Amino acid sequence: MKIKTCKWYPVCPIKYFVDQGKLDPKWVEEYCLVENKNCVRYQMEENGEFHPENMLPNGDIQQDL
Numbered sequence: 001m002k003i004k005t006c007k008w009y010p011v012c013p014i015k016y017f018v019d020q021g022k023l024d025p026k027w028v029e030e031y032c033l034v035e036n037k038n039c040v041r042y043q044m045e046e047n048g049e050f051h052p053e054n055m056l057p058n059g060d061i062q063q064d065l
């Protein structure tokens, strides 16, 4: 199986939050690095829908980000 990184990864804030130690690396491991299209951010991006920077891949809002 070929594993691809999400096409939004270079510009997605989730990567930066993980790099800064503000989010658990599990988010990039379980979504971004394996092109998980269940990511709510991904789906909204594809549909051109607004989504806040602090919305996690599962759609939860993380207030302290």
Ligand code: SF4
Pocket (backbone or CB within 6 Å): 006, 007, 008, 009, 010, 012, 013, 014, 028, 031, 032, 033, 035, 036, 039, 040, 041, 042, 045, 057
């Ligand atoms: S959070 Fe979602 S949209 Fe952003 S890079 Fe990861 S998988 Fe892609």
